[in-house]
Amino acid sequence: MFLLTRPLPKLNTSTQAFLDAGINVTGVATSDIHYHEHACEQVIERLLSRPVDAIIVTSVYAVPACIKSLKTTNKAPTVFAVGTTTAALLNEAFPSLRVLTPSQHTSEGILAMHQVNEANCKEVVIIKGEGGRNTLQYTLEKNGKTVTPFCVYKRKQLATPVYTKNWKLEDVSGIIATSENMAMQLIASHSTHILTLPWVTVSERIARTLKNYNVANVAVCERATDQALIAWVKDNWEY
Structure with a gap:
C-alpha cells in the first residue's frame, strides 16, 4: 500500500483514480485550500x-x-x-x-x-x-x-491529517508526495520510519529537500497529474 498526498479538495478524486487503476493507496491530506x-x-x-x-x-x-x-x-x-x-x-x-x-x-x-x-x-x-x-x-x-x-x-494546515481509510505504517511500501509543503507536514506528523521508505515526488527541487531530511530513496516523476503518477508507479514500483 502507498500513501498519496493531496490537498483536501483533491483527496478523494485522486485516491479513487489510483484505486481504479488497481493501485492500493491511502490518500492523506495535511492541508486545505482557502480562497x-x-x-x-x-x-x-x-x-x-x-x-x-x-x-x-x-x-x-x-x-x-x-x-x-x-x-x-x-x-x-x-x-x-x-x-x-x-x-x-x-x-x-x-x-x-x-x-x-x-x-x-x-x-x-x-x-x-x-x-x-x-x-x-x-x-x-x-x-x-x-x-x-x-x-x-x-x-x-x-x-x-x-x-x-x-x-x-x-x-492552511489541518490540525490533524485526513486519511481516506485506516492504515498501519508497517503496511506502507512507498510514499507519493505531490508538494514540498505536504511532504514536510507528513514527515513532521509521523515517525522517522517513513524516511526509510521509497518516495516519488514531482520535481528535483522537492527531491533535494527530502534528501536533506535523510530520505535516501527519492525518485522524480516530472508531472504531477494523477495519470502521470499512476503510470510512474506502474513502471517503477511493485503494487
Whole structure:
C-alpha cells in the first residue's frame, strides 16, 4: 500500500483514480485550500486597468480567479498553465482559449518556454497561492518584465491529517508526495520510519529537500497529474 498526498479538495478524486487503476493507496491530506476573494477581485481590476501580455496560472486552485478575470476582457492575453490539469480546466471554461503548458510542470518549465521570453511579452500577471515560490516573479523581473503577482488562495494546515481509510505504517511500501509543503507536514506528523521508505515526488527541487531530511530513496516523476503518477508507479514500483 502507498500513501498519496493531496490537498483536501483533491483527496478523494485522486485516491479513487489510483484505486481504479488497481493501485492500493491511502490518500492523506495535511492541508486545505482557502480562497482570498478580495485578491480575486484585484485580478479583475488589474486586467481592466491596462493591457496584460501574459497570465501565468500556477495551479488548479488559481483557475477560478483566472476564469473570472478572463470573462471581463475583450481580448485574452497569452495564458500559461503550469500543469495539464490546470490547462484543461481553463479550456473547459474557454474552449477557444490557447493555453500553453511546459513539458516540465514547474516554474522552471515555464521560464524555459520561448513564448514567455519574447520581447512583446512585457506585462505579466501571475495568479498563485500564498506562500508559494517567488522564482517566476524574480526571474521574469530580472529579465525586464513587469510582473504583478496575485495570491488568490492559501494552503492552511489541518490540525490533524485526513486519511481516506485506516492504515498501519508497517503496511506502507512507498510514499507519493505531490508538494514540498505536504511532504514536510507528513514527515513532521509521523515517525522517522517513513524516511526509510521509497518516495516519488514531482520535481528535483522537492527531491533535494527530502534528501536533506535523510530520505535516501527519492525518485522524480516530472508531472504531477494523477495519470502521470499512476503510470510512474506502474513502471517503477511493485503494487
